[in-house]
Amino acid sequence: MLTSPTARMLSEAIESSPLTQTEIARRVGFPKPNVLSMLKNGQTKVPLTRIPALAQVLEIDQTAFLECALLEYHPEVHEVLTEVLGLPLDPDEEQLVAMYRIANLDGCIRIEGALEMTLENLFELARLAAD
Incomplete structure (x- = not known):
């Protein structure tokens, strides 16, 4: 064994x-x-x-x-x-990271300003929808 x-x-x-x-x-x-x-x-x-x-x-x-x-x-x-x-990532976190990496192949996406606010709002909507 x-x-x-x-x-x-x-x-x-x-x-x-x-x-x-x-x-x-x-x-x-x-x-x-x-x-x-x-x-x-x-x-x-x-x-x-x-x-x-x-x-x-x-x-x-x-x-x-x-x-x-x-x-x-x-x-x-x-x-x-x-x-x-905070490792390991759960499957949903892994999927988000993978999506970001695909979208950011050229390295030009920065999570700041309007994008950061939009993402925060999107996650808040997702949290409310899950409740």
């Missing part, structure tokens, strides 16, 4: 994947598939830098995977990110 939540999440994702471990390792950039075996058995920590690629290849939630690993491997960092930045 795995005691590492991160290893368990990875192991379940690998077992659910139609890809072989060799194919997963190749796509993620690991030189040998036995690295995956060590990660999913909890013998080696999942490198945080590999979480985005693993999540994409295994089709799992990148945010949940990263949060799981941070909480397990670096609880003090997880606590600071949660306290200071």
Whole structure:
């Protein structure tokens, strides 16, 4: 039985994947598939830098995977990110951030002045409609 939540999440994702471990390792950039075996058995920590690629290849939630690993491997960092930045974002917040990033590809949108007031009014209307 795995005691590492991160290893368990990875192991379940690998077992659910139609890809072989060799194919997963190749796509993620690991030189040998036995690295995956060590990660999913909890013998080696999942490198945080590999979480985005693993999540994409295994089709799992990148945010949940990263949060799981941070909480397990670096609880003090997880606590600071949660306290200071309010992370992780909930799905609605993620959607708003994604929409803003798409709209602001050229970096010219600033949330100030009339736009800020309009957004505040829009959110107030949304809150009233939800009540």
